[in-house]
Amino acid sequence: MKKEDIKLLGDAHIATSIDTPLRPDAFDKSDNEKINAIQRHFEAIMHELGLDLTDDSLSGTPYRFAKMYVKELFYGLNPNNRPKISTFHNKYGYKKMLVEKDINIDSSCEHHFLPIVGIAHIGYIPKDKVVGLSKINRLVDYYAHRPQVQERLCLQILKDLQDALETEDVIVVINAKHLCVSSRGIKDKNSSTTTMEYGGNFIEPEQRNSFLKLID
Numbered sequence: 754m755k756k757e758d759i760k761l762l763g764d765a766h767i768a769t770s771i772d773t774p775l776r777p778d779a780f781d782k783s784d785n786e787k788i789n790a791i792q793r794h795f796e797a798i799m800h801e802l803g804l805d806l807t808d809d810s811l812s813g814t815p816y817r818f819a820k821m822y823v824k825e826l827f828y829g830l831n832p833n834n835r836p837k838i839s840t841f842h843n844k845y846g847y848k849k850m851l852v853e854k855d856i857n858i859d860s861s862c863e864h865h866f867l868p869i870v871g872i873a874h875i876g877y878i879p880k881d882k883v884v885g886l887s888k889i890n891r892l893v894d895y896y897a898h899r900p901q902v903q904e905r906l907c908l909q910i911l912k913d914l915q916d917a918l919e920t921e922d923v924i925v926v927i928n929a930k931h932l933c934v935s936s937r938g939i940k941d942k943n944s945s946t947t948t949m950e951y952g953g954n955f956i957e958p959e960q961r962n963s964f965l966k967l968i969d
């Protein structure tokens with residue numbers, strides 16, 4: 754790709770697919786093997802920047818960085834880390850909308866590897882299945898912890914919940930600030946981005962509006 758196109762795609766924050774682009778061999782290496790390799794690579798980056806890695810304050814940084822990438826910021830790349838979403842039979846017959854508000858989003862932009870910070874609101878209308886509430890938060894956390902594009906994050910959470918709950922009647926709204934917009938490039942400190950994905954009953958404006966009123 755040409756340098757000009759690289760810049761354009763990053764500034765526009767465009768994703769190429771709903772699935773996170775992963776290679777088939779993405780998890781052939783163990784986490785520890787990845788940490789060791791990334792540690793070496795990041796050491797080289799710091800070295801290129803002219804930093805003195807024999808300094809006590811810097812010497813442990815490549816390891817800390819590598820461990821943070823594999824075990825924390827990007828643990829959600831590995832499907833083995835997907836939280837188990839146990840569902841229960843909807844024995845109360847609750848068939849109205851259920852809303853989970855203000856779920857933390859801690860993600861990273863895949864174009865600049867800088868934080869995306871915000872909140873998600875999720876609503877669904879149960880059919881035969883209901884889910885433990887904290888499981889929704891865990892699922893959001895899992896998909897957020899990959900290099901992301903906000904639109905894709907919204908869609909990945911929606912699809913997974915639709916599958917787990919066996920209903921199309923799910924809506925996901927995310928409002929987030931992108932550090933790549935506030936700390937570099939245009940350096941806009943105030944703007945935020947809102948994305949919304951939904952299916953089933955939420956296609957009806959009335960249903961969607963009653964959800965939006967609740968999260969207002």
Ligand SMILES: [Zn+2]
Pocket residue numbers: 763766862863864865866867931933934
């Ligand atoms: Zn970015």
